[in-house]
Amino acid sequence: MTFEAVSYESIPHALISGIAISLLCSVVGLFLVLRKFSLFGDALAHSAFGGVAFGLFIGIYPLWIACAVAILSALGLTKIRQKFDISGDAIVAILLSTGLGAGVILVSLTEDFEFHDIEEFLFGSAIVDTQNVVAILAMAGIILTILFFTYKKILYSTFSEEQAKASGIPVEKMSYLLIAMAGVTVVISMQLVGVLLISALFVLPNVSAMLYARSFKQTVILSMSFAVFATVSGIIMSYQFEIAQAGCIVLVAAAIFIGSLVAKGSGLVKTAGILAK
């Protein structure tokens, strides 16, 4: 298979959509990480892959199908989870494997199928057309606005479900809202980093930020900065060295994490966090 590197003409589009996507992924990802649901993005992406394959199979623009499939299956499983008390990591495993399984079957059934179509969704694409950039910016804007008005309630539900419920916060509705937003985020981010690498943008910037930050506000700002830095430098690296863009972004994010660990471990930065305990 061939991996695409960023070409000169596509740099502005890639950068603009990349920045929007990284801001979005870092905030949505933070709530997932705090809920011990780090791999949920991955699970969503795999079930979205099932949706992509289905879209290719019936010949409809696959991303919208992917979006619907990811959100509906995640909401359905959350409902089942609450009813039958199934643990979160089991739900992630179910969603992940079922989505991929369905996708693989559908791919094998699609006749005039070109591998390139699917590869784009698995590993991300360097080419984002103008229409897509507008869609990405609009979706990112909508989700970030919703989050701005609801983050306290979501955070409270995450911090203490019992106390939040008892103070009248609709905890279940907040969970559904978060899952729906994560679903949309995954689908629009798939274009940049692909199904297989999406967790990186959800998890790495947040875990790195939590090593340093002393407050929630600081965590959000640091995580967003790490994510944007990883994406921008990943895209530039991809162009410079003609290597796969998604891989570059993820490796920069991982390097930031390792750098943070080293800085923290060597006592360069003195703050509370994962390592301290």
Added chain:
Amino acid sequence: MFINNSGVDFTMIVDIQKLSVDYSGIKALDDISFGIAEGDFLGIIGPNGAGKSTLFHCMLGLRTQYDGTIKFFGQDIRDSRKYLSQVGFVPQKPVVDRNFPATIREVLSMSQNSSDSKKVDEALQKVWMHELADRRIGDLSVGQQQRVFIAKALVNSPKILVLDEPVTGIDQYNQDLFFQILGELNTKEKISIIWASHDLDAVERLASKVACLNKTLFFHGISEEFFSDDEMLKKYSETSMQMHMHHH
């Protein structure tokens, strides 16, 4: 001096009638009726598994499958959830993730729509935690975290404070401090307190009224009456023993 539950009494801010709960066929609460008057400091005592947390979950809308009626301020809680803004709740053993990236101040302002920092400061002052306001919640000791949870329950100036065994695992010094804070909230701030505990001594010292629960409510009334009634105390320890034997 028993409180008459069958008659209509408008001074009752909480009124529970014939409350029964079962968990898939097994009864956890059986036909409980009692009321709470304004200013009460009610200690709810009962052994493990007696149904204290279940009772609170019903009262606070965390559990909606129950028989009977629960009224707050004269209104059935099935009809409206507005009463929750007047009630502060401290759950049993609230666990804080060591890595949770929020300061104490941020934890308190989660409960508020506006970021009214004055109310947050006041609530922290009431539990003597204002000096630590900008520390990360995960860096505190368990006892300190417990006080933050109380401050969190107080931040919207509730009329009623509900605490589910708040001092389990806290040392004597901090327990005493905690009891002192509760006493002040009850007498100075006129907050009615409902407090579940299996520490009979502490309840005897602090509470003005006692409800004794073990699936059924077998005593509800003035604290002194319960603790001076040897029959009652004997009955209580017997049912506790039975519960233990049943469990082991």
